[in-house]
Amino acid sequence: MTASSAPPASSDPERLPTIRDIAERAGVATSTVSRALSNPQRVNARTRERIEKIAAELHYVPSSQARGLSSGRTGAIAVLVPDVTNPFYFDIIRGTQNQLKASGYTQLLVDTEEATDVELEALRRLRRTADGIILAASRLTDAQLAEAARQQPLVTINRATADAPTVLIDTPGAMVQALEHLASLGHSKVTYVGGPTSSWSTHRRWKAIEEAASRRGMEVTRIGPYSPKTSSGAAAADAALRTGATALIAFNDLIAIGMLQRFRERGVRVPEDVSIVGCDDIFGADFCNPPLTTIASPIEQAGRTAVSMLLAQLDPLRGGMPRKLAVMPTHLQIRASTGPAKA
Amino acid sequence: MTASSAPPASSDPERLPTIRDIAERAGVATSTVSRALSNPQRVNARTRERIEKIAAELHYVPSSQARGLSSGRTGAIAVLVPDVTNPFYFDIIRGTQNQLKASGYTQLLVDTEEATDVELEALRRLRRTADGIILAASRLTDAQLAEAARQQPLVTINRATADAPTVLIDTPGAMVQALEHLASLGHSKVTYVGGPTSSWSTHRRWKAIEEAASRRGMEVTRIGPYSPKTSSGAAAADAALRTGATALIAFNDLIAIGMLQRFRERGVRVPEDVSIVGCDDIFGADFCNPPLTTIASPIEQAGRTAVSMLLAQLDPLRGGMPRKLAVMPTHLQIRASTGPAKA
DNA sequence: CAAATTTTGGCAATCGCTTGCCGTTGCGGA
DNA sequence: TCCGCAACGGCAAGCGATTGCCAAAATTTG
Numbered sequence: 129m130t131a132s133s134a135p136p137a138s139s140d141p142e143r144l145p146t147i148r149d150i151a152e153r154a155g156v157a158t159s160t161v162s163r164a165l166s167n168p169q170r171v172n173a174r175t176r177e178r179i180e181k182i183a184a185e186l187h188y189v190p191s192s193q194a195r196g197l198s199s200g201r202t203g204a205i206a207v208l209v210p211d212v213t214n215p216f217y218f219d220i221i222r223g224t225q226n227q228l229k230a231s232g233y234t235q236l237l238v239d240t241e242e243a244t245d246v247e248l249e250a251l252r253r254l255r256r257t258a259d260g261i262i263l264a265a266s267r268l269t270d271a272q273l274a275e276a277a278r279q280q281p282l283v284t285i286n287r288a289t290a291d292a293p294t295v296l297i298d299t300p301g302a303m304v305q306a307l308e309h310l311a312s313l314g315h316s317k318v319t320y321v322g323g324p325t326s327s328w329s330t331h332r333r334w335k336a337i338e339e340a341a342s343r344r345g346m347e348v349t350r351i352g353p354y355s356p357k358t359s360s361g362a363a364a365a366d367a368a369l370r371t372g373a374t375a376l377i378a379f380n381d382l383i384a385i386g387m388l389q390r391f392r393e394r395g396v397r398v399p400e401d402v403s404i405v406g407c408d409d410i411f412g413a414d415f416c417n418p419p420l421t422t423i424a425s426p427i428e429q430a431g432r433t434a435v436s437m438l439l440a441q442l443d444p445l446r447g448g449m450p451r452k453l454a455v456m457p458t459h460l461q462i463r464a465s466t467g468p469a470k471a
Numbered sequence: 472m473t474a475s476s477a478p479p480a481s482s483d484p485e486r487l488p489t490i491r492d493i494a495e496r497a498g499v500a501t502s503t504v505s506r507a508l509s510n511p512q513r514v515n516a517r518t519r520e521r522i523e524k525i526a527a528e529l530h531y532v533p534s535s536q537a538r539g540l541s542s543g544r545t546g547a548i549a550v551l552v553p554d555v556t557n558p559f560y561f562d563i564i565r566g567t568q569n570q571l572k573a574s575g576y577t578q579l580l581v582d583t584e585e586a587t588d589v590e591l592e593a594l595r596r597l598r599r600t601a602d603g604i605i606l607a608a609s610r611l612t613d614a615q616l617a618e619a620a621r622q623q624p625l626v627t628i629n630r631a632t633a634d635a636p637t638v639l640i641d642t643p644g645a646m647v648q649a650l651e652h653l654a655s656l657g658h659s660k661v662t663y664v665g666g667p668t669s670s671w672s673t674h675r676r677w678k679a680i681e682e683a684a685s686r687r688g689m690e691v692t693r694i695g696p697y698s699p700k701t702s703s704g705a706a707a708a709d710a711a712l713r714t715g716a717t718a719l720i721a722f723n724d725l726i727a728i729g730m731l732q733r734f735r736e737r738g739v740r741v742p743e744d745v746s747i748v749g750c751d752d753i754f755g756a757d758f759c760n761p762p763l764t765t766i767a768s769p770i771e772q773a774g775r776t777a778v779s780m781l782l783a784q785l786d787p788l789r790g791g792m793p794r795k796l797a798v799m800p801t802h803l804q805i806r807a808s809t810g811p812a813k814a
Numbered sequence: 815c816a817a818a819t820t821t822t823g824g825c826a827a828t829c830g831c832t833t834g835c836c837g838t839t840g841c842g843g844a
Numbered sequence: 845t846c847c848g849c850a851a852c853g854g855c856a857a858g859c860g861a862t863t864g865c866c867a868a869a870a871t872t873t874g
Contacts, residue, residue: 144598144599146860146861147860147861156823156824157823157825158862159824159826159863160822160823160824162861163822163863166861167863170823171821171822172821187595189595189599190599190861191599192536193535193537193539193540193545193599194540194829195860195861196829197534197828197829197859197860197861197862198829198862198863199829199861200829200862202536212561212568213562213565213754215561215754218555218556218561221555222555222582225555225582226582234579235581236579237579237580238578239572252530252532253532255532256532256533385758389757389758411556411755412755412758412759414732415728415731415755416759416760489829489831490830491831499853499854501830501854502831502832502854502855502856503853503854505830505833506833506853509831510832510833513852513853515851518852533830534829534830536829536831537830538832539859540830540832540859540860540861541831541858541859542831542832542833542859543832543859
C-alpha cells in the first residue's frame with residue numbers, strides 16, 4: 129500500500145491521460161474532474177482551476193467515445209451529400225464545416241453517390257454515430273424521409289418535407305427571373321435541360337419555369353434527365369439544339385459548362401446562336417468561356433443555416449424557437465452566356 | 472407479426488437494440504453475439520447465423536462509440552486539408568472517401584485553414600477520435616511532424632518526411648517538363664509565381680525549376696508568396712508582368728486562373744503576350760479561358776493510395792510490407808494558355 | 815446558536831461492446 | 845472405454861467518461 133504509487137508524469141508515453149490521472153494528481157474524485165471540465169459552475173472555482181491546470185499540463189483530451197457512451201451524445205454531425213466532387217456541395221460543405229467547428233462539433237462527411245440505398249444505409253449506420261444529420265439534396269421518398277426524421281434530428285437542404293426543418297434555395301424564384309431575362313432578350317423558345325429524375329429540385333425548377341412561361345406565352349420544352357456532371361453536357365447540348373430553342377436553362381452549372389464546351393466544339397456560338405443559363409454559380413461559372421449567366425445564391429450560408437437549425441433542434445433550450453424553414457435568396461447573375469435572340 | 476417491411480419489433484420504439492437484446496432473443500451471452508458479429512470464425516456457424524438473423528430483424532447497428540471504447544479503435548480516419556474549398560483537395564477528399572468507405576472506415580474531414588496551430592490542435596484532439604490521420608499539404612515543421620507521427624499512425628500527402636509514409640505528387644519532375652515545353656516555344660525568361668511560404672511544395676517546385684533552368688541557361692525569377700486562391704491572381708498577374716518574363720509558372724491552377732482573369736481585364740493576351748502554366752489540373756482548368764496548360768496527376772488516386780498506406784500501417788499483418796513512399800506520376804497537360812514567345 | 819439551505823465533492827452505477835480466461839462439449843485416437 | 849484436444853460459449857473485468865444520489869461542509873436564516 130504504497131502511498132506514492134508513482135504518478136508518472138510522462139513515463140508512459142503511449143497511454144493518454146484520463147480523468148482518473150487528473151483526479152489522482154488533484155486529489156479529488158473522477159466525478160469532480162468530469163464536472164470541473166464539462167460543467168464548470170457545478171464545482172468550486174478553486175478546485176476547478178486546479179483541475180484545469182493539471183489537465184492542461186497533462187495535455188488531457190477527453191475521449192469523445194467514452195463521453196458519448198455515457199452521455200448519449202457523440203459530438204458529431206453527419207453531412208450527407210450526393211456527390212462530394214460536385215462544386216455545389218463544396219460550398220455547402222464549407223458552410224457546414226465552418227459552423228460546426230465554431231460550435232464544437234465534428235463533421236462526418238458522407239458521399240451518398242446519388243443513390244437512395246446508399247443514403248438509407250448511411251442514415252442507418254449514423255443513427256448511433258452522429259447526433260444529427262444534414263441531408264443535402266436527398267433522393268429519399270417522402271415516406272423514407274419522414275421515417276428518418278423520426279429516428280434522429282435531421283435537417284434537409286434543397287428538399288422540402290413537412291417532417292424536418294429545411295433549408296431551401298429559392299431557385300424556382302430565380303428561374304422566373306431567368307425566364308424574364310431571356311424574354312427581354314427576345315427569346316421565346318426555351319428548353320429546360322433537366323437533372324436526375326430522383327432530384328426533387330429538378331421537378332421544382334421545371335414546374336416554376338413551366339408556369340412562368342405559360343403566363344407570359346413563352347414556349348418551353350424539357351429534355352433530360354441528365355446526370356449533373358460536365359460530361360453530360362455534350363449529350364445535353366446536342367439534344368438541346370434539336371429542340372430548336374434559342375435559349376437553354378440548365379439544371380445546374382455543371383451541365384451548362386459541359387454544354388458550353390460541346391457548343392464550342394461544334395462551332396455553335398454562345399450567346400450569338402444560343403443563350404445558356406446555369407444554376408448555382410459554382411466555382412468556375414465566372415471563368416468559363418463565355419462566363420456563365422447563372423442563378424447565384426449564398427450556398428455556403430445555406431450550409432451554415434442548416435447547421436444552426438440542426439443545433440437548435442438538438443438543444444431546444446438555447447436555440448430558441450427553432451425555425452422549420454429557411455429560404456435562401458437567389459439572384460440572377462448575368463454574365464456573357466446569354467444575349468439577344470437570333471433574329 | 473407484420474409481414475412486409477416490419478418496423479423494429481421492439482417494445483420501446485426509442486431505444487436502439489444492443490447486443491444484449493440480441494443475446495436475450497438468441498439465448499446466448501453477449502460475448503457470443505459480439506464474437507458472432509465481429510469475429511465470425513470464432514463462433515459456430517449455426518449460432519452465428521441465428522444471431523445474424525436476429526440482428527438483422529432488429530436492425531441492429533453496433534455502437535461505434537462502445538466498440539471504440541473497449542477495443543481502442545474508432546473506425547474513423549481523419550483527413551486534414553488546409554482548405555476544403557480548394558478543388559485540389561476535393562479530389563484528394565474524393566479519393567480518401569472512396570477508399571475509406573470501401574474499407575469500412577468513416578471519414579472525418581477537418582479543415583486546418585492553412586494554419587499551423589489549427590493543424591496542431593486538430594491533431595491533438597484527433598488523437599483519441601481517429602485511428603489514423605491523413606495529412607495533406609501539412610504546414611508543420613519537421614519536428615512537429617515527427618512528434619505527430621510518433622503519437623499516431625499518420626500518412627502525409629505532398630509533404631515528405633522521414634517519420635511517416637508519404638504520398639508525393641511528382642510535380643517537381645513535371646516542372647522540368649513545363650520548363651522544357653516553354654523553352655521549346657522560345658521562352659527564355661520565366662517567372663515562378665510562388666505559393667504560401669509555409670508550403671513545402673512551393674519550395675520544392677521552385678528548387679526544381681531553378682535547377683532545371685540553370686542547366687539549360689534560362690533565366691528564372693520568383694515572385695510571391697501568394698495565397699492559393701483565384702483572388703490572389705490579380706496581384707500575382709501584375710507583379711508577374713513587371714518581371715518582364717514571357718512565361719509564367721504558377722504554384723497552382725487557382726492562382727493561374729486568377730491571373731488569367733486579370734490579364735483579360737488588363738488586355739494582356741494569353742498566350743500571345745504571355746504564357747501561363749498552372750499546376751494540379753483542377754476542376755475548371757480545362758474550361759477556363761483560355762484552357763490552362765497545367766501539370767496533371769492522378770490526385771484522387773493519391774488520396775486512395777494514402778488511405779491504403781495508412782490502413783497497412785494500422786494492421787501490418789494484412790497489408791503486407793507497408794510502403795513508406797509513393798510517388799504519383801505527373802504529366803504536362805498542354806492546352807491553350809501556352810504559346811510561342813513573343814518575338 | 816440551532817436549523818435550514820445551498821454548495822461541493824464522492825460513490826457507484828451505468829453506457830454498449832470487447833476480450834482474456836475458463837469451463838463445457840464433442841470427437842477421434844489409444 | 846477413457847483421455848486429450850479443439851471448438852464453442854459464458855463470465856466478468858474493463859474501456860473512459862457521465863450522472864443520480866447522498867453526505868459533508870459552508871452558508872444563510874430565524
